[in-house]
Amino acid sequence: MEGILCSMFPVWNWVVHGLYLLLSIGSLEVSGGLVQSCGHIIPESPVLAIGSNFTALCILNESCLDFGNIYASQIIWKVKNRVVPKEQYREINRTVSSVTFNDTSSLATPLTCNILADGQIEQNIYGITVTIGLPPEKPTNLSCIVHQLSKLTYPMTCTWNPGRHTFLDTHFRLKYRWPQENFPDCIPKDVNNSCTITDVQFFVNLEVWVEAENALGQAESDPLVLDPIEIVKPLSPHNLSVDSGILPTVLKLSWENRISAPVMNLKFNIRYKIFGDTNWMQVPPEDIDSPRTSFSVQGLKPYTKYVFSVRCMKEDGVGYWSDWSEEKTGVTTEEKPSKGPAIWRIIEASHSPISWTVHLMWKALEPFEANGIILYYEVTVRAKSPLSSPPDKYNVSTTNLTLKMPNGTYEVTVIAHNRAGASPPSVLLIPASNSKAPVKNVRTIPKDGKLWVRWTAPNNYVLKYVIEWCLVSNSADCIIEWQNEPGNIQGTYLKGDVKPFKCYLITVYPLYADGQGSGQSVKAYLQQDRPSKGPTVQTKKVGKAEAVLTWNHLTVDEQNGFIRSYTIFYKTIDGNETAVTVDPSKTEYTLSPLTSDTLYTVRMMAYTDEGGRSGPDFTFTTQKFGKGEIEAIVVPVCLAFLLIVLLGVLFCFNKRDLIKKHIWPIVPDPSKSNIAQWSPQVPAKHNFSSKDQMYPEGSFTDVSVVEIEADDKKSFSEQDLKPFDLLKKEKSTSEGHSSGIGGSSCMSSPRQSVSDSDEGETTQNTSSTVQYSTVVLNGYRDQTPVQVFSRSESTQPLLDSEERSEDQTGGSDSTTLRQQYFKRNRGQDETNTDRPCFERTKQITSASEGDLDGFADQSSQLLGFRLEKNTQEAALSDVLLTSTEGQTVRAETVEGNTPSFDEMPKSYLPQTVRQGGYMPQ
Known part of the structure; x- marks a missing residue:
């Protein structure tokens, strides 16, 4: 244990020494309650222009040098914890180290001064925040406008272009003054490019400019000198009203101005439109360039609802237009219809050649054509014959009439009536036959979301054209729509609701003064798509090497376009798929050559201009033998068999004696035998x-x-x-x-x-x-x-x-x-x-x-x-x-001359026939 403690003692010694060094380096001298660092950086929190040069100095305190034994050569500079290359360092003396940045674009904050003390421990001495930005540019596009808030309040608002973004706090001030008097600066509140002066004086020139300033500098705009009366935007007229005049084409407008005449004279703009329309029309400015409070608008359509609006500005055109006033509507009075209704007919097919069933129909007039409310239609039917009866007249409130009349030529007239009077008559000639020249080359083109119909006009003069169309569908009857077009055109848009992916049958009739031409028809789509489904294919007949396929045409609702072609795809289970293109008019096709006794899978696709769609798969198996092959095998085999049988019969008949001899030999008849004639007596x-x-x-x-x-x-x-x-x-x-x-x-x-x-x-x-x-x-x-x-x-x-x-x-x-x-x-x-x-x-x-x-x-x-x-x-x-039963007496016959005894058969010994035996015959 003592050995371990002795070995660990140097380690603890180094740890204690390191802590002491850190405390000594980072120690702070406390004097009078103030904390003092071991160094600082000059300049303190600088603001720098982007792209400029910058040099910073790190200065160490003398007290820290003696206590911590550190020097300027030990200083390390960092930018946002990234070490600055030492090539940018410079040691000025024992206590000062500098760092230089040639381009401040890469300089970031903070910038810190660090030292590497004993034990290679890095310690931060001081750090500063560096701000980088741009000086302000000169403000441009300074403009001012005086908004009228009331008859006596006219604040002025000026706006300008502040220039580029400086990345610094930049302050703008709007300065204005009279030639002999200055006014307090106008400081923007919310944005840096607008400021409002609450009160201005008219008829006095006012000088206005903008000043911008930040930490890197300041800039001023060019001065603007103006009279506030020339930049006024007045309030729009109010209390606008519209009244109907005596004439059906005139409406009278009246309003009130909200600026006094001593201040300025005004001129006006009047705009109007038909209710529901989007296009505005204006009264010519020269008609209303003088001060006024009313105006009569002329040239309007009878019994039509209009919408009006008015605005004003300074009479000489200096300043700004006011906003448009609130909109008001008015209706002109009725006038008799300006034109007769467009009329057409449908002649129902009849089995009787004597009478017709004619469906007359006409279109309701547009409001600007009716010029009022249509009360009824007057229909006159006159037969075109020398000895004709008086014309038949009908008053109907609907737009159609069905008549049953004799076969012939008739002139039909339709007149629309309103409160103001009757419209011009619309005449339709119904001939017994369409004997006039028809149009040629009827074709359609989708254009601008509509269906454009074109044709080639006949050589004769055409009074007008009738374009008739209907939606072709399997679920409903073809409801006919139609429209009239002038005789001097050769193309028009269909005016009905034409839908995409639907088939339309379009017919063009030329109408002449004395008859009409036969209609020329064409089918058309506004927009095509792929078919909704593919054809369902079946087999009509299957042979050894061919198969007859059949299918039904897709319905009109399933086509979604013109079927351009069919493609048949067929393959075996392990074979490649083969494609065959078929004409769209066909409903049957023969596949050949095929392999006998093989399972095939076939499907069919229908194609329009927009693509194709495939039908369900169908399988069939070809036959093992072709037509007549079984007969060709069976018939020769049967004939050969019959021939063999016949030859066998002939052979047996020819060899009948030999066959009879071997199969059933001739047995003598005992009744005819000589032994039957034996008699011992x-x-x-x-x-x-x-x-x-x-x-x-x-x-x-x-x-x-x-x-x-x-x-x-x-x-x-x-x-x-x-x-x-x-x-x-x-x-x-x-x-x-x-x-x-x-x-x-x-x-x-x-x-x-x-x-x-x-x-x-x-x-x-x-x-x-x-x-x-x-x-x-x-x-x-x-x-x-x-x-x-x-x-x-x-x-x-x-x-x-x-x-x-x-x-x-x-x-x-x-x-x-x-x-x-x-x-x-x-x-x-x-x-x-x-x-x-x-x-x-x-x-x-x-x-x-x-x-x-x-x-x-x-x-x-x-x-x-x-x-x-x-x-x-x-x-x-x-x-x-005296022989017993079962014993036999035999004698072998010898043919020819009498042989010797030795050569004779030994079947019987020589014997003598006694009484009671057989006698020699």
Whole structure:
């Protein structure tokens, strides 16, 4: 702790020393109760002219120098807390320092003298306020006027121009005197450029001037010498009155003057105007330049209200005019109307060519034209025809009259009446037709806030023009207004209340002494604006690459001007906007080319001379296919399909035999089969002679198979059934391509030849089905032809005469024979399984006689005609004839010459037909 205090001791020492120094520098010596500073600045509060040089001195007191140890070299000068550059300092001696300013324009207040004492602490010694300004200029334009306040009070007020602003307090004094006498100065009270002397004397010259003074100097104006009587502004006349005279064009005025004649003589000005007007008129000054108190004003309009006012001044014109007196009004008396009313007509369209409905109308006279109150109008209608009736007269108090009269030419006269008399007549000729020359080139121009109408006059002399106009609007009828204009002009303003942004229909008619020309019309706007809304566009028809747009014209109230053009903007969702300009007379437009099956957004703008406005957006989608494209695709496709169908039908018709053969083959009619003619009792019936052969030599019938199925199985001896064991093992092969003991037959379902049951199950007897055919071979060497039976594809049942009694033995001789046959001719039977159905075999060429003999022997054995050769074959035949139901006897046909036994089909073993079997045919 002691170390810290020791380290802080020097700091506190410096603080105490600094405070002591400040107190010593800024200390004040108290002597006799007065406080004395350590220095001062000379001059004290100076007033300086702007732009002049200035030097200030800072003087230090000797007592402060010894006590504070300060000197003039330590003085710092500041202007408004801003340090003055040291280049402007000068140390005169140990106690005096000066500062110099070459241009006081930058000098500001206060100016202070400061010192920088020990410890670099700045201390203020003294400060002064510096005032900067300009000396006063010479006052100019001194003038005085004597205002009359009453008959005996005439104060004089003088004014002058004080000159520039001095930024200092400047005092003005108005001095005046007579040649031998001075008067107290007149000191302005409120402003520095005016002062009033309460009383002056007339007819004595008075000298007047102005003196200006401030801290920087003084100035005087040029003296003004005058007689106050020459600068008097008298009071205006009062008690003004206006009286009507005997004549309708005269009014009498009277008033009182407020200045006595011995003081001065007066002259007057009289002004007047029609009541409600803004333009004043004056009575000629030379008519009233003598002193007076009344005057009669002439040349006024009858029955018109006027406003009057009077003023006065010194008769010789020296001095000032008084103010205008209060205004007074007066009305002139009535006089007959100065002109007849302007008349016009509207002929209503009528379906009858015989009569007209005519609306007569005329304008009320202006007050200066009526010259009084119009009591009534006298209307005379006279037909212009040789044998016309007396004219019709009507007295009406309104300004219109509707008449229904026959079609023709009429002269209409209108006269206005007031208390003083009647007006001149106004005549209108109503011709049957407007056959005279019309005006040309009617056009309008907005001008000076009004609508100016111009036209080209016809070559003939025109008595007058009638300008007819009406406001065109959808909400109201066109109310016609009109005005008459002289025949020697070719343009005029419309005198009605013409509104901006409204459409007017203006028509000009030329009127002649003997008729009138047809009216020429034009539409016009006093001022145009953008349309109130844009057109609403719709689609009339949309195609693949184009769209027909339609819209309605804007109404007159919505146009606000002349529609100069339409612009259609259209775009896709992600495409750029395209603009198309359309004539304003159109209400339909076709957009093309467009993209098919695309959504478009379209809007429309209407433009006037002042701009355009857009209507609402409208969207549509183009079609995917154009007109006729679908038909162009569908029709060829349909035609091609029909052509293909037709060609298919023709092809099927051309190949009908082939199709019939594969789809529904010809099935022989069992009723016409030779087997239907078999009869065991009458075998000779089936014999054919050489002349009565069913088939000619060398021809064959189609192959068929006869299948006989028994209802019940016949029992065989155990010895007889042994041959079937081998067949039973080959059942899978046999079932796939044969039925019974013969080979396979196309177009037939496989049938089981041998019973699958070893126990001797009996089969169900549904029906007896016979598949059959007959093969007739040519006789060999005058031998009787042999008929061989083969399987037929027919499933027709046999005739009753062909059915035989069922054998109940349970076995089949044909099965045994088949088994033996397969053992002998196994290879041939397999090769014959693939032979096509109904195929005709090739004719076999002639063989040797030995072969034919062998073939005859084998064929006789095959067909059973040689019973004496082999008795064992007869026994086999007995077994065959006792076959059970379901067993089949087959014979394959061979086409051509009789083949060898080895070449013949091995479907059947040689067999002998017994009594009860089938006989050879």
